[in-house]
Amino acid sequence: MSASRLLTPVVKRKKLADVEWNVIEDFCKGCSFCIEFCPVDALEESDRLNAKGVHPPKLKSEDACIGCGLCETLCPDFAIYLEKKEGKGDKE
Amino acid sequence: MSASRLLTPVVKRKKLADVEWNVIEDFCKGCSFCIEFCPVDALEESDRLNAKGVHPPKLKSEDACIGCGLCETLCPDFAIYLEKKEGKGDKE
Amino acid sequence: MRVEIRIGGFGGQGIIRTGLILATASCVFGDKNAIQSASYGPESRGGRCKSEVIISDEDIDFPKVEQPDILVIMSQEAYVGYVDDLKENGILLVDPDLVPNQRKDLKAKIYEVPAAKIAEGLGKKIVANVVMIGAFAAITNLFDVGQMKESIKRNVPKAFLELNLTAFEKGYEHGKNIITVKAS
Amino acid sequence: MRVEIRIGGFGGQGIIRTGLILATASCVFGDKNAIQSASYGPESRGGRCKSEVIISDEDIDFPKVEQPDILVIMSQEAYVGYVDDLKENGILLVDPDLVPNQRKDLKAKIYEVPAAKIAEGLGKKIVANVVMIGAFAAITNLFDVGQMKESIKRNVPKAFLELNLTAFEKGYEHGKNIITVKAS
Amino acid sequence: MTVIQEFEKHPLAKYLRAERFPHIWCEGCGDGIILHCFVKALDDLAVDIDKFVVVSGIGCIGRAAGYVKCDSFHTTHGRPIALATGIKLANPKLTVAVLSGDGDLFAIGGNHFIHAARRNVDLTVICSNNFNYGMTGGQSGPTTPLDSYTTTTPYGNIEHPFNLVHLAAAAGSVYVARWTVLHVRRLAESIKKALRKKGFKFIEVISPCPEIYGRRNKLGKAIDIMKLYRQISEIRHGYDPAKAEITREKIVVGEFIDIEKPTYGELLQKQFIKIQQKLSEG
Amino acid sequence: MTVIQEFEKHPLAKYLRAERFPHIWCEGCGDGIILHCFVKALDDLAVDIDKFVVVSGIGCIGRAAGYVKCDSFHTTHGRPIALATGIKLANPKLTVAVLSGDGDLFAIGGNHFIHAARRNVDLTVICSNNFNYGMTGGQSGPTTPLDSYTTTTPYGNIEHPFNLVHLAAAAGSVYVARWTVLHVRRLAESIKKALRKKGFKFIEVISPCPEIYGRRNKLGKAIDIMKLYRQISEIRHGYDPAKAEITREKIVVGEFIDIEKPTYGELLQKQFIKIQQKLSEG
Amino acid sequence: MVSQREVLTGKHLMQGDVACAEGAIAAGCKFFAGYPITPATEIAERMARRMIEVNGMFVQMEDELASMAAIIGASWAGAKAMTATSGPGFSLMQENIGLAVMTETPCVVVNVMRGAPSTGQPTEGAQQDVMQSKWGSHGDYSIIALAPASVQEMFDLTIECFNLAETYRAPTFLLADGFTGHLWERVVIPSPEEIKIVERKKPVVSPDKYMPFKPDEDLVPPMACFGEGYCVHVTGLTHDELGYPKTTDPKVQHKLVNRLCEKMRKNANRIVRTYESMLEDAEVAVIAYGIPSRASLNAVKKARESGIKAGLLRLVTVWPFPEKQIEELATRVNAIVVPEMNCGQIVREVERVAKETPVHLLSKIGGELHSPSEIFEAIRRAAGI
Amino acid sequence: MVSQREVLTGKHLMQGDVACAEGAIAAGCKFFAGYPITPATEIAERMARRMIEVNGMFVQMEDELASMAAIIGASWAGAKAMTATSGPGFSLMQENIGLAVMTETPCVVVNVMRGAPSTGQPTEGAQQDVMQSKWGSHGDYSIIALAPASVQEMFDLTIECFNLAETYRAPTFLLADGFTGHLWERVVIPSPEEIKIVERKKPVVSPDKYMPFKPDEDLVPPMACFGEGYCVHVTGLTHDELGYPKTTDPKVQHKLVNRLCEKMRKNANRIVRTYESMLEDAEVAVIAYGIPSRASLNAVKKARESGIKAGLLRLVTVWPFPEKQIEELATRVNAIVVPEMNCGQIVREVERVAKETPVHLLSKIGGELHSPSEIFEAIRRAAGI
Numbered sequence A, B: 001m002s003a004s005r006l007l008t009p010v011v012k013r014k015k016l017a018d019v020e021w022n023v024i025e026d027f028c029k030g031c032s033f034c035i036e037f038c039p040v041d042a043l044e045e046s047d048r049l050n051a052k053g054v055h056p057p058k059l060k061s062e063d064a065c066i067g068c069g070l071c072e073t074l075c076p077d078f079a080i081y082l083e084k085k086e087g088k089g090d091k092e
Numbered sequence C, D: 001m002r003v004e005i006r007i008g009g010f011g012g013q014g015i016i017r018t019g020l021i022l023a024t025a026s027c028v029f030g031d032k033n034a035i036q037s038a039s040y041g042p043e044s045r046g047g048r049c050k051s052e053v054i055i056s057d058e059d060i061d062f063p064k065v066e067q068p069d070i071l072v073i074m075s076q077e078a079y080v081g082y083v084d085d086l087k088e089n090g091i092l093l094v095d096p097d098l099v100p101n102q103r104k105d106l107k108a109k110i111y112e113v114p115a116a117k118i119a120e121g122l123g124k125k126i127v128a129n130v131v132m133i134g135a136f137a138a139i140t141n142l143f144d145v146g147q148m149k150e151s152i153k154r155n156v157p158k159a160f161l162e163l164n165l166t167a168f169e170k171g172y173e174h175g176k177n178i179i180t181v182k183a184s
Numbered sequence E, F: 001m002t003v004i005q006e007f008e009k010h011p012l013a014k015y016l017r018a019e020r021f022p023h024i025w026c027e028g029c030g031d032g033i034i035l036h037c038f039v040k041a042l043d044d045l046a047v048d049i050d051k052f053v054v055v056s057g058i059g060c061i062g063r064a065a066g067y068v069k070c071d072s073f074h075t076t077h078g079r080p081i082a083l084a085t086g087i088k089l090a091n092p093k094l095t096v097a098v099l100s101g102d103g104d105l106f107a108i109g110g111n112h113f114i115h116a117a118r119r120n121v122d123l124t125v126i127c128s129n130n131f132n133y134g135m136t137g138g139q140s141g142p143t144t145p146l147d148s149y150t151t152t153t154p155y156g157n158i159e160h161p162f163n164l165v166h167l168a169a170a171a172g173s174v175y176v177a178r179w180t181v182l183h184v185r186r187l188a189e190s191i192k193k194a195l196r197k198k199g200f201k202f203i204e205v206i207s208p209c210p211e212i213y214g215r216r217n218k219l220g221k222a223i224d225i226m227k228l229y230r231q232i233s234e235i236r237h238g239y240d241p242a243k244a245e246i247t248r249e250k251i252v253v254g255e256f257i258d259i260e261k262p263t264y265g266e267l268l269q270k271q272f273i274k275i276q277q278k279l280s281e282g
Numbered sequence G, H: 001m002v003s004q005r006e007v008l009t010g011k012h013l014m015q016g017d018v019a020c021a022e023g024a025i026a027a028g029c030k031f032f033a034g035y036p037i038t039p040a041t042e043i044a045e046r047m048a049r050r051m052i053e054v055n056g057m058f059v060q061m062e063d064e065l066a067s068m069a070a071i072i073g074a075s076w077a078g079a080k081a082m083t084a085t086s087g088p089g090f091s092l093m094q095e096n097i098g099l100a101v102m103t104e105t106p107c108v109v110v111n112v113m114r115g116a117p118s119t120g121q122p123t124e125g126a127q128q129d130v131m132q133s134k135w136g137s138h139g140d141y142s143i144i145a146l147a148p149a150s151v152q153e154m155f156d157l158t159i160e161c162f163n164l165a166e167t168y169r170a171p172t173f174l175l176a177d178g179f180t181g182h183l184w185e186r187v188v189i190p191s192p193e194e195i196k197i198v199e200r201k202k203p204v205v206s207p208d209k210y211m212p213f214k215p216d217e218d219l220v221p222p223m224a225c226f227g228e229g230y231c232v233h234v235t236g237l238t239h240d241e242l243g244y245p246k247t248t249d250p251k252v253q254h255k256l257v258n259r260l261c262e263k264m265r266k267n268a269n270r271i272v273r274t275y276e277s278m279l280e281d282a283e284v285a286v287i288a289y290g291i292p293s294r295a296s297l298n299a300v301k302k303a304r305e306s307g308i309k310a311g312l313l314r315l316v317t318v319w320p321f322p323e324k325q326i327e328e329l330a331t332r333v334n335a336i337v338v339p340e341m342n343c344g345q346i347v348r349e350v351e352r353v354a355k356e357t358p359v360h361l362l363s364k365i366g367g368e369l370h371s372p373s374e375i376f377e378a379i380r381r382a383a384g385i
Ligand SMILES: Cc1ncc(C[n+]2csc(CCOP(=O)(O)OP(=O)(O)O)c2C)c(N)n1
Pocket: E058, E059, E060, E061, E062, E076, E077, E100, E101, E102, E103, E104, E105, E128, E130, E132, E133, E134, E135, E136, E141, G035, G036, G037, G038, G064, G088, G089, G092, G119
């Protein structure tokens, strides 16, 4: 069974919302859930070692995230949040 | 639903065992379960008032009881018991 | 003046209610103090049962009956259990049908009230206790009859009020008769 | 003679096991008395962690470290938390990589042991504590090396015994080097 | 002949502490029948009474432990199953039965019930379900039907009752049955079956409390309640316990669950042998 | 900007006591996800947070009550449901949710659970089932699978676990669901549904305890456990809870029960109106 | 209309347990959770009938643990709350009594004491749980306990229990006994206006400034309840003034627990109530509480009649223990007699504060009351006559 | 073979909790039921590993109520039985502790005390449940309680607890503290032959003559267990010597409960164990128990060095309270200092028996231990220097 059966299916690569992806680096404990379960594989470990001695995630590219919000909800440590980009229309 | 469906069916009026029917009169609290549920209607209230102020059951006739044992088990007060009649064969 | 009363019988005779009727009459409708306490085992419904009432003009500091002035007995078992506690020359009310074996040597004013029989006469064995109360009222003169009736009213179910009042009257009558007889 | 030792770091570094290895060496394989106590909050795994060891020739009546003679520090947080407690001119063993910011004004004999780095060199970060123990043994001379190895044997899983003994040796070597340097 | 001497001629008197009879239960109380069926089962099975233990809690039926002539423990209210677990596990040679009430086993004692069932400890638990707390004078309990009157539900009960057999099954019992006290023969057979089977066995017995619950709910005298049982009981062996209802119109009785599952003792024994082997090897 | 100030920009931070973050839970612990889904549900429903109460017991997940920014009670171990019952009944205007662990709710607290379910008190109960007692260092509990290793089952567990959804259904819950923490969206939706529904609602959440249970049972890191969930979960809405198994090969998740039944509060309200009428008449 | 239903003004013959229930209702109790147990059941039964009439809530819980938990919850939900039990149930409540202490939850627990230990004598009265009421839960703490000696006091002191619980934010016990609980006696219930009722102190600051466990001068913190917008977190863990757990800081524990104990000590003079009879010139003092006080009064009168200078100190408040009063009394009398329906509990406290003054225990268990003559005899012996 | 596994003869560095478990096993414990709780969990965890090795039984119950019930059952099934907990669990056990007292069931309950009340400070040590251990259950009763001050004593005194429990047929408590429970220290375990073990007294009459609750001279009835053919009935109700309930007869209650209390009083001289140091000529006595004894000894030495005649009375037995020893001591010294890790518990008992001799409490809560210098200061103040 694939993740897409379990989680709300997302249209691959299609931008869902125009949002800014944020990480509170010092909250991250390094479980890598966000990286593993991002439906578009937008995240990877950063180089930075945070206060807890782990590498918080970062976007692979600025455009990689389609704003599905899954990583935000899956993060056990409230380290990720999305912000609506103000004033911008739908990118599509 | 009749008693016979609930309780082990007995062949009406057929002697099942050759036993003597006994009542410990002063144990009887007068619930009348024995009288009500005897499959052959062998029992009735006696005239005697026991220590508890109730009338214990008695056999309607010496021969009435077919020895099914139901009244013994149903009596909440252990007031009834059957005794095997020694040396006597099956009456049938 | 402090009067100590004990009522003994078995569960189901309304022994405790009897005590309550006496106590209510004195302390709710009368202006005496009164106390009722009962005792019963955890194990049985229908076993020996006892109600104690203390009536007093003053505060009742010690709330237990040590030696009853008046004993009301409605079963053989209670008779055996309590008769020795009665104060010398105290009053004993007893239902002779329920207490077939009575002691001969008792130093007491004994009044026999066939309450159960009288009650059966009224069609309800269960009001024997109120018959007894009637007799009690007549014999002891401790209560105002009006207050006693008020108390009965408060302590019995509405549906049975008439019956109970009749029982009281019958008992009262019977009691009056006995004292007249005794007095004469 | 009573020696008080405190080891501080964070959960997961084997801080408590470090204390146990020291204590076992002295009181099971040596003939001193020893005590180990640890402290940790209920809330966290991975938080600040402290182990205290007291070694003494006599009975240890008071079982708590009040002012450590020797402080072993393996995290910045522990450094900040405990460094002030060190007895004047006491011994401080510290991993300089784990404690980037050290005070300048400390009155103590300071020995820097890059235990984590040495352990990483051995391929297992987790044995940093045993490296530290090796250095400790060399620097303090409180223990018989044979007893220390017996103690390590008793306190680590069989599968990792070799690795731990190597870690101990490395640490011991390092320790010896430092004192020689210091002495010279 | 005293009444006790007379009683000693009763074929089941040998299983009873005769000197303590007559028992304390009211006229027509079902508890006497349950006790009767219970000792009858012991007799039929010819159990080794010296290795048999009865445990009960506090309540009318709780007094049963003091009537059976074997080792017996009348525990604090709600704790018979926990205590019985200790007995059984400490000495597996003993056969342990628990007799107690709906309040004792399922109100205050509910947790011990579900956990012993889950563990599948080898116990036979018989519940006298009289739909209220008899001993304390008739308060509502976890089996009191909706709208029933008790001293603590003077305006009618608003709490949904448990379906005990469903709960027992969900918690893991290997044997679950329900009878009324009218079903004396089936009840006795059921008890025998339970005593012979290994694991956590549960029998619910619907039992009249004429003196208190019956009176307050205008069910008539004991005999009327028994007649009602006759009228509305339906035997349904193997029925889904979730659906085995007790209503004013119907009481579903029968054996609902009878499965095999390794008991706590069996699993422990296996583990024990393994460990002992290891120890003797190394 | 301090990390807390940064956190306050998190859209859910307004439901949390930000100054108490980061929370105490270990890396990859499922409890953080449960808390996350919970506050997300609150946000989606736009609940009146001043009338919302969270109650929890003692355990790792028990700390959740101290993180949510609303009235909250961190009770003694095992008692959150009993205490929540008091809150809800004393002030029916409050919405009360219970968040607690498998040990808290089903070991020591099992009785309160089944009774609140039976009464159909209006509560939403969410259980973080991590198959052991995390807070005390990983002992076995009522959901620990057979043969699992914990500090009190060093040779493997010999106690059969509860099937929590089956038990909840048997006790009377009107809504019963199970999810894993991987099912974040469904879980949040499920919580929303439960919060909107009246009566006793129960949601079991299978949650990794990588630090303790996972480690001892060689389940790998948190992420490995999450991958396992992905692999073996099966969604089966409406499935018979008796059959909704959790094994090494399969975790059945979904909504199993969703029925209507008058709640304690509703029945009481009815009775109240009747009595008040009677009183004002007579 | 409501007040009429809540206060049954007038003269009644009432059972002690019922009077207790009526006292609770008169005090404003709106939540009762309980589990039946002899001889306290009648309180629950009365509440089952009455709460719904006064727009209150009665719930029968699955056991006493749950009952105690439920009243704590109810109290935080804003209701005056009570439970009633007897010894076995009281034992089961101990853990959550500790929770009530730690969370400073006002609530009333009635213990109608019966013969003990264990299941003991369900239908007999006793005073065997007096020390338990102070020490039954783990840890150091303090509570308030009152002992009624009449059915009237079952009414009056239940009201007082509520007032004290609300004033001091602590579980407050009515230590009644099975005899008084089942006794029927005259009760005179005043009109609502004549009954003094205390409501809990509320915060006067805005929610963002409110610290739920920061005490005022009187050591009692104002209490915001759930649903009032104060966003309170409550925990049984050691906590700071904000209510947040701080379990490893000795100072936080020290401050909190010492305040919890000090709360009663500091306010003792306002809490403690005793009655004195004929003590002015007494040489022998009887110190009694609860039902034995009555026979004691009688005995003291008898003693006076027979020329012995005896007097009675009756403790209405058992906890906090009236130390000062007794310490002072002990310096004035030659001997003290303590009649108790137990094997000697409060007598130990009396001994502790009476120092050298001889203290004589008159113990009685099994269900019988002390008779006036027994106490008189004890006075006589104590007087050395 | 078995004995080797049961007694780990030799020198070990052991944690206090583990030493307790090993002590139990050495004492012959064959049944452990428990529920995890910090800081006692390690006892259960050790038992989980060890019981099966020694052919004993470990079971983790659903809670502490069940644990206590289970060990009572196990004891009647013939096993030496134990449970271990901390404050919150100890509170939950109180009702069944009363049952154990009433049914005279030998069993050992370990309370590794932590900061309290309520959930309090799970990881900090304390001595706050000392009074609870005597008064926590309803009713009058008596138990035995020992307080270990070292890991060695966690081992030794656990054995002694079993011996006392079996001798006097009473629940016996090991009142340990979280600090000692988690402390690692050297333990020397003797060979099995050197360990004194007591087995319970068995009936010497035939089953038909046996009265299960009829005491011998020492007030302890011989105990027949289940399965031994004695057909015993056991109840928590007030019972006669046959074990049958007699709940309304005051005499039966009087006889039974007074014997239960008297059992400990009468045998006190055989039960009570204290250690004295430097008391012969002491002017200031420190009375300590448990872990503060160690700092106390140090402080007393310091005091002697500084010329103050100080001495230490260490209570190994806390209950029954060593009244005689302290009463006598109080007549000899000028002042008494009592250091406790609570707000003042045993100090009350000391005050009670010390009468006029001034008693100074040195209270400490929150998790820190008394330091020797603090106690030294208190001695100095008490000495008036
Ligand atoms: C801890 C405790 N709480 C309450 C009681 C009072 N009590 C005794 S029996 C009982 C209920 C019994 O009900 P049930 O188990 O249904 O038995 P029944 O009397 O109906 O046979 C109660 C509440 C008690 N003995 N102990």
